[in-house]
Amino acid sequence: MIGAFLRRSAIRDAAERAEQTLEMVGLAAYVHRRAGELTLGGRRRLEVARALAMEPRIVLLDEVMAGLNQTEVQEILDLVVNLNASGTTFLVIEHNLKVVRAFARRVLVINRGQLLAEGTADDVLGNDAVIEAYVGKKRA
Numbered sequence: 438m439i440g441a442f443l444r445r446s447a448i449r450d451a452a453e454r455a456e457q458t459l460e461m462v463g464l465a466a467y468v469h470r471r472a473g474e475l476t477l478g479g480r481r482r483l484e485v486a487r488a489l490a491m492e493p494r495i496v497l498l499d500e501v502m503a504g505l506n507q508t509e510v511q512e513i514l515d516l517v518v519n520l521n522a523s524g525t526t527f528l529v530i531e532h533n534l535k536v537v538r539a540f541a542r543r544v545l546v547i548n549r550g551q552l553l554a555e556g557t558a559d560d561v562l563g564n565d566a567v568i569e570a571y572v573g574k575k576r577a
Contacts, residue, residue: 440490478509
């Protein structure tokens, strides 16, 4: 509800927005649980819900997939792809290349504070400089 208060001043309106947001991210059944009782994947969904409750034009996700197992990664990826298809714009900082390939329309690779490559996921992930930066010169 705290995030919803950014755009809604009445408690009832903020509660309604919070419930809608929990429904969007698949947490409606857990509305009366404490955040600490959720799985790591559930807590990540809650992080997304907190941002969405504010009704932003753009959502920043910084390594939201870190520490998740493959099933949880796929669930969060599906959630973000569906939210994006519904009109929410995401700026994603992510090292998981599966996520980058599946989601990103435009990829920027920054290495040591400098722009290394920019373009589609396939173009950027096939770039020799990007490969070298990720796996090292000897392995590249």
